Amino acid sequence: MTKITPQDANKRNLELCNTAPVIPVLVVNDLSAARGLGEALVAGGLPVLEVTLRTSCALDVIAEMAKIKGGIVGAGTLITPQDVKNAVEAGATFGVSPGATDTLIDACEAEGLPLLAGATSASEAMRLMERGYTVQKFFPAEAAGGAPFLQSLASPLPQITFCPTGGVSLENAPHYLASSNVKCVGGSWVAPKDIVKAKNWAAIEILAKDAVEALS
Numbered sequence: 261m262t263k264i265t266p267q268d269a270n271k272r273n274l275e276l277c278n279t280a281p282v283i284p285v286l287v288v289n290d291l292s293a294a295r296g297l298g299e300a301l302v303a304g305g306l307p308v309l310e311v312t313l314r315t316s317c318a319l320d321v322i323a324e325m326a327k328i329k330g331g332i333v334g335a336g337t338l339i340t341p342q343d344v345k346n347a348v349e350a351g352a353t354f355g356v357s358p359g360a361t362d363t364l365i366d367a368c369e370a371e372g373l374p375l376l377a378g379a380t381s382a383s384e385a386m387r388l389m390e391r392g393y394t395v396q397k398f399f400p401a402e403a404a405g406g407a408p409f410l411q412s413l414a415s416p417l418p419q420i421t422f423c424p425t426g427g428v429s430l431e432n433a434p435h436y437l438a439s440s441n442v443k444c445v446g447g448s449w450v451a452p453k454d455i456v457k458a459k460n461w462a463a464i465e466i467l468a469k470d471a472v473e474a475l476s
């Protein structure tokens with residue numbers, strides 16, 4: 261494994277944010293849905309896919325989605341060093357966490373996995389910045405103050421770029437993206453549970469395309 265520096269992680273995370281305006285946050289319960297779901301999102305213009313480690317098949321879903329041409333697959337809900345190891349083994353090329361601990365950050369750096377770590381307050385954002393992480397997830401975005409909160413951080417902490425996630429929708433995403441410190445958003449609205457369950461990949465592709473069209 262090749263270690264990664266915070267600076268490399270920042271660069272990688274900015275690349276991800278510049279690839280598409282939305283990172284789909286995926287909670288996949290059915291491994292047989294992985295390929296179709298991933299392919300539909302990629303075809304719709306959202307190639308950066310965050311598969312949350314919240315289901316028993318999540319690691320297999322990552323491995324399956326990692327085979328999709330044009331897809332960039334990461335693991336979300338990273339909590340422990342073991343999660344990081346598992347994610348890397350499965351083929352994840354980036355990691356996302358709801359918050360941040362030194363243990364988790366150390367593990368990601370050791371495993372060479374760029375981490376998009378979560379912060380919810382000025383202090384948490386500053387703490388991550390002390391460790392070198394200037395591209396951060398803002399979670400849970402809507403519950404923690406939404407776009408006005410992030411806009412308020414832009415003046416005192418202009419060095420930090422955020423990817424807000426949690427309660428973000430097609431309707432409120434433009435408010436976040438209007439802020440100078442936001443380059444992309446994360447959200448599950450492009451992969452609603454019922455549509456994934458029905459394996460209606462045409463509908464997923466339309467949701468992805470709508471997001472790209474409205475938010476690019």
Ligand code: 3PG
Nearest residue numbers: 285425426427428447448
């Ligand atoms: C999550 O961790 O579940 C993400 O932040 C997605 O939140 P959402 O389902 O509100 O988009």
